[in-house]
Amino acid sequence: DQDSRPSYRQSKYQKYGRQMCMPEIGFDGQIKLTKSKVLIVGLGGLGCPAAGYLARAGVGTLGLVDGDTVETSNLHRQTLYLEEDVGQSKVLTAYGRLRQMNSRIHYERYDYRLTPEKAPKLFDQYDVILDCTDRQSSRYFISDAAVVTRKPLVHASALGTMGQFMVLNNPPSLIDGNAHQGPCYRCIFPKPMRPENSRSCAEAGVLGPVVGVMGIVMAMEAIKLITQPNSTPWYMIYNAYSKEPFKMLNLNRKNQNCVACSEKCTITRELLESGSLDYDEFCGGRINYDVL
Amino acid sequence: DQDSRPSYRQSKYQKYGRQMCMPEIGFDGQIKLTKSKVLIVGLGGLGCPAAGYLARAGVGTLGLVDGDTVETSNLHRQTLYLEEDVGQSKVLTAYGRLRQMNSRIHYERYDYRLTPEKAPKLFDQYDVILDCTDRQSSRYFISDAAVVTRKPLVHASALGTMGQFMVLNNPPSLIDGNAHQGPCYRCIFPKPMRPENSRSCAEAGVLGPVVGVMGIVMAMEAIKLITQPNSTPWYMIYNAYSKEPFKMLNLNRKNQNCVACSEKCTITRELLESGSLDYDEFCGGRINYDVL
Amino acid sequence: MSTQSNEAGMVLLEVEFTGGLELLFSNQRKHKISLPGSDEKGQPATAAFLVRYLCENLMKDTRKEMFVMDGTVRPGILVLINDADWELEGGDLYELKENDNFFFISTLHGG
Amino acid sequence: MSTQSNEAGMVLLEVEFTGGLELLFSNQRKHKISLPGSDEKGQPATAAFLVRYLCENLMKDTRKEMFVMDGTVRPGILVLINDADWELEGGDLYELKENDNFFFISTLHGG
Numbered sequence A, B: 001d002q003d004s005r006p007s008y009r010q011s012k013y014q015k016y017g018r019q020m021c022m023p024e025i026g027f028d029g030q031i032k033l034t035k036s037k038v039l040i041v042g043l044g045g046l047g048c049p050a051a052g053y054l055a056r057a058g059v060g061t062l063g064l065v066d067g068d069t070v071e072t073s074n075l076h077r078q079t080l081y082l083e084e085d086v087g088q089s090k091v092l093t094a095y096g097r098l099r100q101m102n103s104r105i106h107y108e109r110y111d112y113r114l115t116p117e118k119a120p121k122l123f124d125q126y127d128v129i130l131d132c133t134d135r136q137s138s139r140y141f142i143s144d145a146a147v148v149t150r151k152p153l154v155h156a157s158a159l160g161t162m163g164q165f166m167v168l169n170n171p172p173s174l175i176d177g178n179a180h181q182g183p184c185y186r187c188i189f190p191k192p193m194r195p196e197n198s199r200s201c202a203e204a205g206v207l208g209p210v211v212g213v214m215g216i217v218m219a220m221e222a223i224k225l226i227t228q229p230n231s232t233p234w235y236m237i238y239n240a241y242s243k244e245p246f247k248m249l250n251l252n253r254k255n256q257n258c259v260a261c262s263e264k265c266t267i268t269r270e271l272l273e274s275g276s277l278d279y280d281e282f283c284g285g286r287i288n289y290d291v292l
Numbered sequence C, D: 001m002s003t004q005s006n007e008a009g010m011v012l013l014e015v016e017f018t019g020g021l022e023l024l025f026s027n028q029r030k031h032k033i034s035l036p037g038s039d040e041k042g043q044p045a046t047a048a049f050l051v052r053y054l055c056e057n058l059m060k061d062t063r064k065e066m067f068v069m070d071g072t073v074r075p076g077i078l079v080l081i082n083d084a085d086w087e088l089e090g091g092d093l094y095e096l097k098e099n100d101n102f103f104f105i106s107t108l109h110g111g
């Protein structure tokens, strides 16, 4: 086995020795990382630090999805971009920067906004999905696509001085119908919030370190899912200006009537890929509120 | 006042708008940040993300202290350095990178290992100190120097899959001898750990995202101390592989007999600056461990 | 099973709002409140009764639809009773106990 | 004041080790232990008694100096009783109560 050649071990130790010498990772864990494929959807305040730490940790393939370009108002929290990058594609800029951090891993660039139609085929190619997007509609279709492709989903969000973190669909749903499957996004939020109740980062602002903490915790969780796939899902909120900034929550309930992940599910891979599910409509609170 | 000119406000809004629109920061908070001076001692796994987020948030002056050069084994966690930087000075490399993130703030470079003799004069020039070092002896003298110079100290450490965070000396000791002063490092750890009980990152390893979370929480705390100086000190441990990864602790006790910060203190600025306090001896129980 | 109330027939609770909901409640995150141990019909006070009570007595903001919809908390709000999802505790039907902590959080989508 | 023990005269505690200390205790982080409610001299069991008890009964590692020194936990170990620093609770002299959580953590210096 070429993985066990002394020279191979030695080169890994030089680069990753500080993480390989821990019992939680070890040589076997590093090999698992080297063979893993992680998809980061959204290269904003969450995706930038998540991508940086995962590239440096030595995952095998890092997939980068975003359709936006860098803006000046992104720079306070989107840590892969420099002043000189304003106006450039986020994915291409991030790719260049990440390659300087670790040139030995494989990167895949998806320089477009992900849609429900494209998501399942893309997710098929990865082991772990990170939802680093910033819209309610993408939160729903990314969860649905993770369920139909049976991938664990690391989810986080941030606004103002606050962040939320969840591990979803782990162990993945629909594998064997057993009781250990983790909830999906719809188990916890069966109905979307109406748009008038939702504030965006542009309206409410967001602090760089708040979204940064959430992004790094996502990277940590991806490493955990790769090296210890049976770890328990967990849920956290971070309230930076509170007296007890980190709070763990128990949200671990699977909805037995979930339209996405229960035995009674109505959302299928075919429906998603057909493009007939209008997530913007679903989240906009307009007509056909409960078609989904 | 030139701060209130419309053009000044507008330029700030473009760059920092996403944090200024929050009630916790606002225009006044941004001005406080612009006028603040933060010193980061140690540019390793804690100092790199802390420096990056503080530069991007627009602090006025960022002081960078480190005497080391970049090594390959640093790259998995020390996020300011790229593969091409191996062998280069950490401070100078970090400076170049941070300037690309935010060219409008002022940086001070201290390309040497900090000593107890130099610390007080250096701390005098800053509002908040971040202890991002990695040795027990520096933990003690940085705390002592923060006490004698009356500066709040943000302290964190990490090893393996675990991190610790503390806000020390806040409100600073010795200002008016009142009961509200926060504890210093010696209040909590009056006696040092013997070296045979202490493991270093080189021996025990450290995960990039673990030390990264701690570094960003330090940056967040510096922003809080600048924008809301009266916030309560807090204490946290992060255990990445635990079922409840974040745990808040109540350590808020001032030791009334503390040799550094109580009314009975014996450690003075003069003693520190004289160089007669041998912190390596204190921590190692040996003679001439290093030339402090 | 009857609601655990104190001698005066009142239940003392801690109620916390976050994720923007605090803006609807005088911009105050934590509230200590005392409410009747029985609802309008003399039944033990439930979580549903608490939600109505908060809406009528604690919420100064007139935009009730930012907090309730169709007789319960609006979509997108998680309710935690003593740090556990209220759905795990019976949801609307949960009977209030002295010193319970209710945590209302509006989910976020930013990133 | 006497130690709160159960009918059999034993106190049930949860003890947790972290920051490397778990390596001294069979590499297991959490332990449920049951120990006598009174010490060798018939006095109510204190935190000091617990530390001796852990050293003699739970710790398999022979390097006792990694955990105790001069009759108490060694420098660099924080002890938390129900999440609060034991110094706030009386330190060594704290009297054990049924279901107390003791958390031992060795401080870290890495960065």
Ligand SMILES: [Zn+2]
Pocket: A183, A184, A185, A186, A187, A188, A255, A258, A259, A260, A261, A262
């Ligand atoms: Zn579901």
Ligand SMILES: [Zn+2]
Pocket: B183, B184, B185, B186, B187, B188, B255, B258, B259, B260, B261, B262
């Ligand atoms: Zn002190």
